[in-house]
Amino acid sequence: MLTSKGLYDRLLATYGPSEGWPGNRVTMMATAVMVQNTAWTAVVRAMERFPQELTAQYLLALPIEELMDYIRPCGFMRRKAETIQTVMAWYGRYDFDAAQVEAVPQERLRQELLALKGIGEETADVILLYAFHKPVFVLDAYTRRLLSRLGGTAQTDAERRVWFTAGVPEADKVYADYHWLLLEHGKRYCKKRPLCEECPLREACAQKIQEEKSS
DNA sequence: AGCCAGGGTCTAA
DNA sequence: TTAGACCATGGC
Incomplete structure (x- = not known):
């Protein structure tokens, strides 16, 4: 399975650095x-x-x-x-x-x-x-859904947080970028199943997609 | 036309 | 402590 760092790098390469949360x-x-x-x-x-x-x-x-x-x-x-x-x-x-x-x-x-x-x-x-620039990894509906589709077995938010932060620098800038990238990705692809065919993470989700097709 | 969005609170069992 | 109702509006 893809690692968190691998996922981050892939998303960064695909969508580019985030613009952060807008506004003061x-x-x-x-x-x-x-x-x-x-x-x-x-x-x-x-x-x-x-x-x-x-x-x-x-x-x-x-x-x-x-x-x-x-x-x-x-x-x-x-x-x-x-x-x-x-x-x-x-x-x-x-x-x-x-x-x-x-x-x-x-x-x-x-x-x-x-x-x-x-x-x-x-x-x-x-x-x-x-x-306030605290290094907190944010869990939301998109991150939970994507981790599940990647084949993650985490049951609780604590476990999900461990997975996402493993091997990633503990820095607010990184977590902010990561969260934003996950949202950008989630809005485009994870909401609409038919788009999985063109999703940049389709290989990583392949097993889960297969399971859904067969059920 | 109905489903659901980047949740949170309250209540019942 | 957990599941389910409820909160309000708009986009698709």
């Missing part, structure tokens, strides 16, 4: 909430509805109904509007100063984020990685 830190955190169980195109449409650039202070000062209206295209607007303000209030505990946040150990930050209503493991990890 605050935009990044807000869009991380907006994209929960939502297509990225909806997030883009929501961002276009805001009358100005996002800052933490602006988002905190917005009446909740107004914030809900801006993010409407993303769905789950009641919950997400509340969560966005909750995250910004959390950022306020550090005086909206990224350097202060980054000075805190990764695991403690993770616990703080997980304690916020509306922030689960994936969103917490994405914020740690892309907003």
Whole structure:
């Protein structure tokens, strides 16, 4: 079976280096909430509805109904509007100063984020990685699906994390690129089974594809 | 026309 | 502790 490093190299060669999560830190955190169980195109449409650039202070000062209206295209607007303000209030505990946040150990930050209503493991990890440059490997629907199709036998997220991080430099830049590459790949191929014929990873997935055909 | 997106929370058993 | 309902909207 393909190794994690092999997969990373293959994806990098295919799609090139990532452009990272778009927007400044605050935009990044807000869009991380907006994209929960939502297509990225909806997030883009929501961002276009805001009358100005996002800052933490602006988002905190917005009446909740107004914030809900801006993010409407993303769905789950009641919950997400509340969560966005909750995250910004959390950022306020550090005086909206990224350097202060980054000075805190990764695991403690993770616990703080997980304690916020509306922030689960994936969103917490994405914020740690892309907003505060902590070396966290992010697991999401795409990475789980792809690992399974490669023939991975990991049953839990802990096991999946071990597989993905083995043999790969433990650096936020690498994890960020890797996560982004997995998404780029997943959006193009793994969602649509017929496209497997032209997928750059088709040999690596061959066994799984065969199993599906025969069932 | 229905299915599902880069999830998370709450509740019931 | 785990499965299932629910949250809302838009793209395809």
